[in-house]
Amino acid sequence: MISNMEKPYVVGIDIGGTNSVFGIVDTRGTILCSGSVKTQVYDKVEEYVDAVCKNLLPLIESEGGVEKIKGIGIGAPNGNYYSGTIEFAPNLPWKGIIHLAEMFEQRLGIPTALTNDANAAAVGEMTYGAARGMKDFIMITLGTGVGSGIVINGQVVYGHDGFAGELGHVIVRRENGRMCGCGRKGCLEAYCSATGVARTAREFLVARSDKSLLRNIPSEEIASKDVYDAAVKGDKLAQEIFEFTGHLLGESLADFVAFSSPEAIILFGGLAKSGDFIMKPVQKALEENVLNVFKGKTKLLISELKDSDAAVLGASALGWELKDIK
Amino acid sequence: MISNMEKPYVVGIDIGGTNSVFGIVDTRGTILCSGSVKTQVYDKVEEYVDAVCKNLLPLIESEGGVEKIKGIGIGAPNGNYYSGTIEFAPNLPWKGIIHLAEMFEQRLGIPTALTNDANAAAVGEMTYGAARGMKDFIMITLGTGVGSGIVINGQVVYGHDGFAGELGHVIVRRENGRMCGCGRKGCLEAYCSATGVARTAREFLVARSDKSLLRNIPSEEIASKDVYDAAVKGDKLAQEIFEFTGHLLGESLADFVAFSSPEAIILFGGLAKSGDFIMKPVQKALEENVLNVFKGKTKLLISELKDSDAAVLGASALGWELKDIK
Numbered sequence: 001m002i003s004n005m006e007k008p009y010v011v012g013i014d015i016g017g018t019n020s021v022f023g024i025v026d027t028r029g030t031i032l033c034s035g036s037v038k039t040q041v042y043d044k045v046e047e048y049v050d051a052v053c054k055n056l057l058p059l060i061e062s063e064g065g066v067e068k069i070k071g072i073g074i075g076a077p078n079g080n081y082y083s084g085t086i087e088f089a090p091n092l093p094w095k096g097i098i099h100l101a102e103m104f105e106q107r108l109g110i111p112t113a114l115t116n117d118a119n120a121a122a123v124g125e126m127t128y129g130a131a132r133g134m135k136d137f138i139m140i141t142l143g144t145g146v147g148s149g150i151v152i153n154g155q156v157v158y159g160h161d162g163f164a165g166e167l168g169h170v171i172v173r174r175e176n177g178r179m180c181g182c183g184r185k186g187c188l189e190a191y192c193s194a195t196g197v198a199r200t201a202r203e204f205l206v207a208r209s210d211k212s213l214l215r216n217i218p219s220e221e222i223a224s225k226d227v228y229d230a231a232v233k234g235d236k237l238a239q240e241i242f243e244f245t246g247h248l249l250g251e252s253l254a255d256f257v258a259f260s261s262p263e264a265i266i267l268f269g270g271l272a273k274s275g276d277f278i279m280k281p282v283q284k285a286l287e288e289n290v291l292n293v294f295k296g297k298t299k300l301l302i303s304e305l306k307d308s309d310a311a312v313l314g315a316s317a318l319g320w321e322l323k324d325i326k
Numbered sequence: 327m328i329s330n331m332e333k334p335y336v337v338g339i340d341i342g343g344t345n346s347v348f349g350i351v352d353t354r355g356t357i358l359c360s361g362s363v364k365t366q367v368y369d370k371v372e373e374y375v376d377a378v379c380k381n382l383l384p385l386i387e388s389e390g391g392v393e394k395i396k397g398i399g400i401g402a403p404n405g406n407y408y409s410g411t412i413e414f415a416p417n418l419p420w421k422g423i424i425h426l427a428e429m430f431e432q433r434l435g436i437p438t439a440l441t442n443d444a445n446a447a448a449v450g451e452m453t454y455g456a457a458r459g460m461k462d463f464i465m466i467t468l469g470t471g472v473g474s475g476i477v478i479n480g481q482v483v484y485g486h487d488g489f490a491g492e493l494g495h496v497i498v499r500r501e502n503g504r505m506c507g508c509g510r511k512g513c514l515e516a517y518c519s520a521t522g523v524a525r526t527a528r529e530f531l532v533a534r535s536d537k538s539l540l541r542n543i544p545s546e547e548i549a550s551k552d553v554y555d556a557a558v559k560g561d562k563l564a565q566e567i568f569e570f571t572g573h574l575l576g577e578s579l580a581d582f583v584a585f586s587s588p589e590a591i592i593l594f595g596g597l598a599k600s601g602d603f604i605m606k607p608v609q610k611a612l613e614e615n616v617l618n619v620f621k622g623k624t625k626l627l628i629s630e631l632k633d634s635d636a637a638v639l640g641a642s643a644l645g646w647e648l649k650d651i652k
Contacts, residue, residue, distance in 0.1 A: 135486070150586075157586055162587075164585065164586050166584040166619070171580075171615070255497060259490065260476075260485050
């Protein structure tokens with residue numbers, strides 16, 4: 001447990017395309033209070049920072065003021081830890097390179113760090129969750145896309161440019177791979193994200209003729225949640241969609257193990273909560289495909305952070321590592 | 327440059343299946359003197375250590391004695407840095423887990439570290455070669471097999487168990503992949519090692535009917551050197567073998583970049599010396615396959631260490647990091 005009597009709190013800000021959520025967090029990972037603003041409303045980033053600060057400052061005051069805050073951590077798409085910038089984020093209203101950490105630091109006088117969502121999730125897991133005490137693990141976030149945060153020797157891997165850890169974009173199908181949102185083909189994300197599961201469902205329904213509850217839903221409307229609901233009801237085709245997805249993910253995880261030999265791989269996000277439907281085939285494919293020397297060594301875990309809190313907690317955890325502004 | 331006036335030298339020992347080579351190295355990476363013993367002659371590891379020490383001690387004395395040596399670094403197949411052990415090395419005469427670093431330390435009273443050959447090569451490159459000043463790079467050794475040494479934040483990645491960095495065993499062909507020596511199918515090593523190039527030659531010669539200088543060599547005797555010699559003479563088929571090999575390697579490197587976003591990838595070993603025949607297709611496939619955010623950022627380099635010296639230099643470089651025995 002972190003102990004810091006003079007500055008016992010950190011602030012976490014999670015910036016999403018739709019909402020930005022922020023909260024004040026203590027050393028045990030309890031969110032003492034929180035708030036949110038709509039991200040898309042603010043065309044100018046200055047107005048956005050104003051709005052967040054206007055809502056955040058009363059919360060900070062209620063917990064004893066700015067002097068109680070050790071640091072602010074921000075999780076944001078396309079966030080660069082080294083520069084504290086958001087760079088060319090397609091789903092945010094501000095274009096180009098935005099020096100967001102610096103803006104908050106100047107505005108509030110609190111040291112501020114920024115990284116992408118998946119790296120923030122990894123720091124959160126290491127500080128408050130399933131990776132406490134671990135020095136080597138990989139966090140895989142299975143949401144609309146597939147993200148990753150890699151920790152080696154107790155440090156998040158940022159790479160030489162601050163953008164390392166894009167495991168959603170390793171190629172899992174070299175031939176006839178699915179088109180990915182990144183413009184390439186066959187990426188892990190095109191198969192093992194929530195949207196990937198929905199695409200697999202549509203493919204299976206066209207290619208096969210066996211009956212399925214999913215045939216009651218208009219093809220273009222099928223979401224991964226529908227596949228899960230059908231699987232729970234015993235739908236064979238839906239269960240096989242998860243087996244297919246889990247198998248591909250497990251194969252990729254085996255390659256990741258060859259890279260950094262982590263103590264654990266931690267899955268996070270909607271798909272990870274599909275329980276045994278996804279976890280069993282992932283575990284099976286991981287063990288079947290991993291190099292002999294690693295067999296039986298890598299734990300496959302599910303995140304211990306509550307989904308609703310995880311983004312703010314993850315971002316906040318960055319705050320503990322910050323030094324006071326001189 | 328490392329400066330250590332009192333203990334200006336390190337010892338490097340490279341243990342191969344056939345020969346073990348050792349040398350005394352200064353801070354500039356000059357091998358002051360060296361020697362070797364046959365590895366396979368010594369059934370008992372105690373006798374092996376005796377033989378190395380008997381040959382090494384006169385060299386140490388000639389450079390001023392044990393007190394001039396900062397540390398000993400050993401590069402060995404299946405070497406584990408954490409425990410200083412060689413574990414179940416198939417090509418060495420000693421079975422099971424061998425506490426080799428400890429044996430040398432007790433015998434000579436000099437602190438000793440041990441790691442696998444590819445990790446040692448990476449440390450050597452960082453200390454004396456193309457990676458000086460770099461904190462994030464990946465070393466790929468293209469020899470009989472394919473090995474790797476990964477450096478992140480200036481530290482070699484050993485993983486939670488000491489065996490990280492097995493990039494020769496990521497899967498590059500998920501379907502109809504070639505059998506690999508590790509017992510699995512489709513590994514990078516099965517394609518991009520010297521033996522992989524020879525296998526590709528045999529496959530090409532059977533599958534195609536165009537003429538080639540390689541048809542003058544009995545199929546089973548073709549080695550990667552023959553392919554190189556033919557390529558130099560303008561043999562189209564031989565050149566295409568390198569293009570095929572380089573393309574596969576470049577595709578894999580693009581995935582490695584997504585993992586750790588290194589400043590450079592450094593190729594080492596026989597194949598890397600096939601010059602443009604291999605480097606051009608590697609560079610092309612790397613740039614074509616890498617995620618947009620990394621395009622044009624990763625340098626592709628050839629090792630600056632002389633082949634004959636590299637193994638001893640790499641191993642010796644570990645010695646600089648060692649602390650005196652208390």
